[in-house]
Amino acid sequence: MDATDRRIVAATQAGLPLVAEPYHAVAEAVGLPVAEVMERMRRMLAAGAIRRIGAVPNHYALGYRANGMAVWDVDDARVDALGARIAQLGLASHCYSRPRHPPDWPYNLFTMVHGRDRAEAERGVEAIAAVLGDAVRARDVLFSTRILKKTGLRLGREG
Amino acid sequence: MPAPGAPRLPALDAIDRRLLDGWQRDFPLEPHPFARLASEIGITEAEVLARLHALRDAGMVGRIGAVVRPHTAGCSTLAAVAVAPERLDAVGTEIAALATVNHCYEREHALNLWFVVAAEDEAAMLETMARAAAIAQAPVHDLRLRSEYRIDLGFPLQWN
Secondary structure, rough: EEEHHHHHHHHHOOOOOOOOOOHHHHHHHHHHHHHHHHHHHHHHHHHOOOEEEEEEOOOOOOOOOEEEEEEEOOOOHHHHHHHHHHHOOOOOOOOEEOOEEEEOEEEEEEEEEEEEOHHHHHHHHHHHHHHHHHHEEEEEEEEEEEEEEEEOOOOOOOO | OOOOOOOOOOOHHHHHHHHHHHHOOOOOOOOOOOHHHHHHOOOOOHHHHHHHHHHHHOOEEEEEEEEEOOOOEEEEEEEOOOOOOHHHHHHHHHHHHHEEEEEEEEEEOOOEEEHHHEEOOOOHHHHHHHHHHHHHOOOEEEOOOOOEEOOOOOOOOOOO
C-alpha cells in the first residue's frame, strides 16, 4: 500500500457515498482519475490489503443482541490447527490467537459468536467446545454489556 | 430460532434484507455499482439508493465500504483493562473518545473494558495505550494479534 492507496482507503473509510457514481466521488475527493481509483482498489482487493468491499450491517440494530467473546486456553502447540479448524467450520465470525497475560488472562484462542439472544450465542459456544474437545484447559465467555464505540478502521489520527 | 422473548427483528421487507445481506462482500467495483444491484434485484437504481439511505439513517447498515486488513495501514491491537465498577462509565466514555480507539465494549469479566487501538504506527498506538492506562489508573493489557484463522467476510444474517 503506497501513500496514494492510503488516501483512497481513507477516503472510503466512512463508506462510499450513496450516489449513482460513488467511485467518481472518491476520485474527486482524492484528485485522481476514477479509472485509477478503481484499478488501485482492484489491486488492493487482489493483494488482500482490502478484504472486501461491501455492506457492513449493524448486527446489534438488526437484532443480534448477544455478542460473546468465547476464549480458550489450549496448548500453544495445537492452537494453530484448532483455530484453523474452527474457522474452516464457520463456527465463529472471527477467530484469532493472541498472547496470554497470566494470571489475569490465561486464554490464547479467541472466537467471536453472535446470537439474537444469549441462549443462541451459547449454543454457538458449545459447538466450538465440542470441536476443541479435551484440548481445552480453561474457557470463558465474555458477553458485551455495552457498546461504547464501534467505527470502521481509521487510518492515522483524526481530531 | 431465538428463544421466546428475544428481540424481534425490525420490519424489513425482502428487498431490504437482500440489500443488507447480499453484498457484504463483492460489492461491484464498477462505475455504476448501485445500478448493478438494481438490475440484480429488479428495481430501479433510484430505489436502491433511497432504500440504502433509509437503512443507513435507521442505523441498520453502518456503511458500504472497504474492510481493510489489520496492520496493512498502521498498527493495531486489542486492549483490555480492569476498571473499578464505579468508574467504568466515566473511564469507558473517555477511552472511547480517543481518536485512535475504534471499538470499545464493556464485557463481563474482571477485565471489563475492551477496546481496539488502531494508529498510524506502533509509537502512536503505544501512546494511546499509555493514555488509556492513565485514564483507567490500571495496567492495560496489549493482546496483540498472533494469528488470524478466519478473515472477516461478514456473516450471513438469519431472518427467521
